[in-house]
Amino acid sequence: MSLQVGIIGLGMIGQDHLRRLTHTLSDVSVVAVADIDRKRAASIAPAGAELCDTPHALIRSQKVQAVVICSWGPAHEEQLLECIAVGKPVFCEKPMVTSEEGALRVMDAEVAFGRRLVQVGFMRRFDADYRALKAVIDDGSLGLPLIYRSVHRNASVPEGLYTSEMPLNDTLVHDADISRWLLNDEIAGVEVRFPRRSRQGGELRDPTIVLLHMVSGAIVDVEISVNIEYGYDIRGEVSCETGVAALPNRPATVISDRYGIRQAIPADFRERFIEAYDQEFREWIAAASQGTAAGPSVWDGYAATLVADAALRAAQSGRREAVSMKPKAGLYAETSR
The missing domain is CATH 3.30.360.10 (Dihydrodipicolinate Reductase; domain 2)
Structure with a gap:
């Protein structure tokens, strides 16, 4: 049985992933979509897919087993937290979140859940x-x-x-x-x-x-x-x-x-990265079908957020700026390697 996926956000990268999931890869079906532009969503949604009014409705839909987040960055944190709350595997395009505090909230939620659910879109x-x-x-x-x-x-x-x-x-x-x-x-x-x-x-x-x-x-x-x-x-x-x-x-x-x-x-x-995107989703589909996630983790999204923040500080100060990470939870012990 194919993995039933909902996609949030149908801009350029969301549309490219929609094409990938409907025309390139196997063992997956797009059963729901949500976008702030409802007309755009209706025009490109696969036949039979549910057109959800909000990301909340898509995440909570009984049809949806796993979620792909391609919305704008500031919306990611809330959507990730909701996916974790209902125990649904989720692929999230970068940036995972837009602040260190947001990254820690997502990490704490996933650690409390006790199993990896989030894969971050670092396709390289x-x-x-x-x-x-x-x-x-x-x-x-x-x-x-x-x-x-x-x-x-x-x-x-x-x-x-x-x-x-x-x-x-x-x-x-x-x-x-x-x-x-x-x-x-x-x-x-x-x-x-x-x-x-x-x-x-x-x-x-x-x-x-x-x-x-x-x-x-x-x-x-x-x-x-x-x-x-x-x-x-x-x-x-x-x-x-x-x-x-x-x-x-x-x-x-x-x-x-x-x-x-x-x-x-x-x-x-x-x-340049079309084959990497395809492989990224093959591995995500395999893991999500088992109710979990592999590949780049919330820890990796957290690290990227800290580096971006330090880089912005360094651009202002002209100095080397430190990146200080909290201790890695056991849930992420095998990630980043």
Whole structure:
């Protein structure tokens, strides 16, 4: 029997997940949807799906066994807490929540429930290239990881909608999460630097350099450039004691023609990570069908929230700002690894 899922929020990423769950993946059915724009929800809902007036109604629906949250960030906390209260597995797009206090409330609720229910949408962990890179780091053949270079480049971002804070409280969370996961480490401090401003971004403060100081002493150097024009370019390279390992450029197809030899660059995140998104949901469906969750946890969402907060402070102070995490509950002992 397929997992019966309800989706909250049908913006760009919600619609992409709806397509994935209805046309790409097996063992799942979308049986309910909810969106603040009821007309939009009605126009794209699968045939036979319940059109719920509120997220509360969807979460409480007897048809819905598991929930996918793609609403705007400030709504996530309330929706997560309600899913936990009724014991329904939930996939939540990033940001998990928008404050440290909210992250702690969600964590306390899940710990009190006694079983993992929440998976957070850090899709890079499901990408085959990142998994291969992690395998090299984990097997120890290159010695200890010392420096990780993470590059996150967008061709452009929506003018007026993407603010100068968003590289730190929105974009950075993916680089922070994948760094923690790849290096089996936590982030102890954050520095932020602003190089010469690109003319491509107008008044936007772009690009941004972030240094993540890991508990082990390793350093992660993150470049965030969001108006670089040529495409969506994600890179990663780890320098270890006896060698270097790096992500391959994607897509891997090399084109030779009268213009020379080149590799095409993905247009956006959906193209670059389409297979990772599919795998992310395959694993979520498998876990949710058993009444639980796997993959990135509330603990990981909490860590990302703290790093974003520290980065915003560092941008203001010009200093290294500390990331102070509470002790990890036993429920999350095996996560982040």
